[in-house]
Amino acid sequence: MVTHMTDVTDMPDVNGVTETTACGTPVATGESATVGETRLEAELRRLAGSVPDPELPVLTLEELGVLRGVQILAPGTVEVKLTPTYTGCPAIEAMTSDIERVLHDHGIPEVSVVKVLSPAWSTDDISAEGRRKLAEFGIAPPRAHAAEGPVPLTLSVRCPNCGSTDTELLSRFSSTACKALRRCVSCREPFDHFKEL
Amino acid sequence: MTATANAAALALGDDALVLSHRLGEWAGHAPVLEEDVALANIALDLLGQARVLLSLVGDEDELAYLREERAFRNLQLVEQPNGDFAHTIARQLYFSLYQRLLYAQLAVTDGEFAGLAAKAVKEVAYHQDHAEHWTERLGDGTAESHERMQRACDALWRFTGEMFQPIEGLDIDWQALEASWMEAVTAVLERATLTMPAGPRAGGWAAGAGRQGLHTESFGRMLAEMQHLHRSHPGASW
Structure with a gap:
């Protein structure tokens, strides 16, 4: 945890974008992401990425794969690039204000969160840890897929309650845009499935 | 953006906005709860697309809530009343096939x-x-559902020719798009044991001047409801 970041102007590299991160975490891929990330930017990105998803609070934004980069534009001025899961996802507004609050709390007075659409988010952007947490929370994680569009129904979805692969689709749309509603034939429990996008 | 690009964004954005509103009218009325949720989710996707497109042109709220009927550039298909569930599904079938083919091509242009x-x-x-x-x-259900699905496909058929009127500024082969669409619809209706509608899709007896701002009677009433709150309470926020 970073708790000492109250005076960003003391950092030698606040205006720099050339210093490559020494922190190991690679910058999110995509044309909109910063190539060389300063150490402070990496710290801020970790902070922004630690914000929980407002609709799926077991996941962080980092695990969901929606954070596209953090850039220091000037001392005390930071721009965060965020991509929506679905174009109309209403959670993006809550995510934006949560990110602003976290970065304000860590001494950044000016935070702007910019919505980027390209490259389009995919469920393949959810991290392995994110998938594990989804299953633990009772939501079947998305299957990996290469082509666009719905995954063929022949690929089974595992029941997050009993582990059976004998499950059936009830509806392609569920409690949020990103989920489908399924039922386990073995244990009869209905469950949400994070559908592939 | 250029004036041509603005006009294209309005055409695509208005399609999404108007269909989104129509689908939203099903909330609380769909035949089963799962469909209530499904139609609302589809409406939400379309609303998200509309917001992006209208924001390219100007203020999204002003464009959605303060334009008069004749300033809207959506297809007449998407403004058609929901009818029974079969009519809504037929409208969804015709439009989603069109939108998917069109967007797939737009996605690979620059x-x-x-x-x-x-x-x-x-x-x-x-x-x-x-x-x-x-x-x-x-279509492949009961005699009643088959008949109503067929009636819906037939009733909306005359609105489908308009989809392939070229939108200026979009680099699309419209004839090829129409051929692909026709092929896809034919395949679905065949699987559904339905008959391809035979009526005209162009000419005097067909519909279609939505892209030029001419709309059908029910659209004015839909707009009145959609815009009422914003016009009654300008600048209000939640």
């Missing part, structure tokens, strides 16, 4: 809409999937 199209086409794939499954279930 125009203003490529980023949105690449994202939206993945959402629309689920809309198409939903519409196709319901067309098959109703």
Whole structure:
């Protein structure tokens, strides 16, 4: 945890974008992401990425794969690039204000969160840890897929309650845009499935 | 953006906005709870697309809530009343197939809409999937559902020619798009044991001047309801 970041102007590299991160975490891929990330930017990105998803609070934004980069534009001025899961996802507004609050709390007075659409988010952007947490929370994680569009129904979805692969689709749309509603034939429990996008 | 690009964004954005509103009218009225949720989710996807497109042109709220009927550039198909569930599904089938084919092409061009199209086409794939499954279930269901699904497909057929009027500024082969669309509709209706509608899709007896701002009677009433709150309480926020 970073708790000492109250005076960003003391950092030698606040205006720099050339210093490559020494922190190991690679910058999110995509044309909109910063190539060389300063150490402070990496710290801020970790902070922004630690914000929980407002609709799926077991996941962080980092695990969901929606954070596209953090850039220091000037001392005390930071721009965060965020991509929506679905174009109309209403959670993006809550995510934006949560990110602003976290970065304000860590001494950044000016935070702007910019919505980027390209490259389009995919469920393949959810991290392995994110998938594990989804299953633990009772939501079947998305299957990996290469082509666009719905995954063929022949690929089974595992029941997050009993582990059976004998499950059936009830509806392609569920409690949020990103989920489908399924039922386990073995244990009869209905469950949400994070559908592939 | 250029004036041509603005006009194209309005055409695509108004399609999404108007259909979104129509689908939203099902909330609380759909035949089963799952469909209430499904139609609302599809409406939400379309609303998200509309917001992006209208924001390219200007203030999204002003464009949605303060334009008069004749300033809207949507297809007449998407403004048609929901009718029974079969009519809504037929409208979804015709439009989602069109939108998916169109956005798939826009996604690989390097125009203003490529980023949105690449994202939206993945959402629309689920809309198409939903519409196709319901067309098959109703068409290949009971005698009653078959008859009503056929009636809906026939009734909306005359609105489908308008989809392939070229939108200026979009680098699309419209004839090829129409051929692909026709092929896809034919395949779905065949699986659903339905007959391809035979009526005209162009000419005097067909519909279609929505892109020029001419709309059908029910559209004015839909707009009155959609715009009422914003016009009654200008500048109000939640």
